[in-house]
Amino acid sequence: MPDSPPAPYSAWIVMGVSGSGKSTVAEALANAMQVAYADADDFHPPENVAKMRSGVPLEDVDRWPWLDTLSRWLVEESPCVLACSAHKQSHRTRLAQHGAAIRFVYLHTDIQTLRQRMESREHFMPVSLLQTQFDAMEPPSEDDALILDGTLPVDQLVAAIVSDARR
Ligand SMILES: Nc1ncnc2c1ncn2[C@@H]1O[C@H](COP(=O)(O)OP(=O)(O)O)[C@@H](O)[C@H]1O
Numbered sequence: 001m002p003d004s005p006p007a008p009y010s011a012w013i014v015m016g017v018s019g020s021g022k023s024t025v026a027e028a029l030a031n032a033m034q035v036a037y038a039d040a041d042d043f044h045p046p047e048n049v050a051k052m053r054s055g056v057p058l059e060d061v062d063r064w065p066w067l068d069t070l071s072r073w074l075v076e077e078s079p080c081v082l083a084c085s086a087h088k089q090s091h092r093t094r095l096a097q098h099g100a101a102i103r104f105v106y107l108h109t110d111i112q113t114l115r116q117r118m119e120s121r122e123h124f125m126p127v128s129l130l131q132t133q134f135d136a137m138e139p140p141s142e143d144d145a146l147i148l149d150g151t152l153p154v155d156q157l158v159a160a161i162v163s164d165a166r167r
């Protein structure tokens, strides 16, 4: 029997800086709950990906249309899980603008672990942009998100999120 997602949330956003484990944990969570999954990276227009690949960080002007598309996806696909950096409170507000009842899950991971992970994977995001990810991040409070240690094993992280959903 899948870990079906009870109310009050209709969408989970696994957030954090690059390399924190968003895509891995979000996909495993969606499988456990048997709900829709997406990686926000797949919604970036080519020019955003090219910009980051060239070592230039995105600015908010690059992000707003991307966040608007994601906000619609969250409503259309609910119940669902999304992997998305969601660095700033303004980004998180924008993601909720179409009414999805979102549970943010912040994977807090130390910079050494992040650097090792980013160096050992094939991805458009260069390690050189890691610091700009930290600079952009406005960590959510415990009131606004479930905050987890991104270095824990994936199955433990998924279990913690499912348990939180059932509270
Ligand atoms: N909890 C974890 N423990 C160990 N390795 C992890 C964990 N989560 C992710 N990884 C690995 O770290 C790298 C980055 O994970 P990824 O999901 O791509 O992060 P993000 O989507 O936040 O950039 C990948 O190689 C992935 O296999």
Ligand SMILES: O=C(O)[C@H](O)[C@@H](O)[C@H](O)[C@H](O)COP(=O)(O)O
Pocket: 017, 018, 019, 022, 023, 041, 044, 057, 058, 063, 085, 086, 087, 123, 125
């Ligand atoms: O808002 C941003 O600056 C981007 O969304 C940025 O966060 C990027 O797309 C990912 O960090 C790269 O992909 P991973 O997070 O999967 O490494």
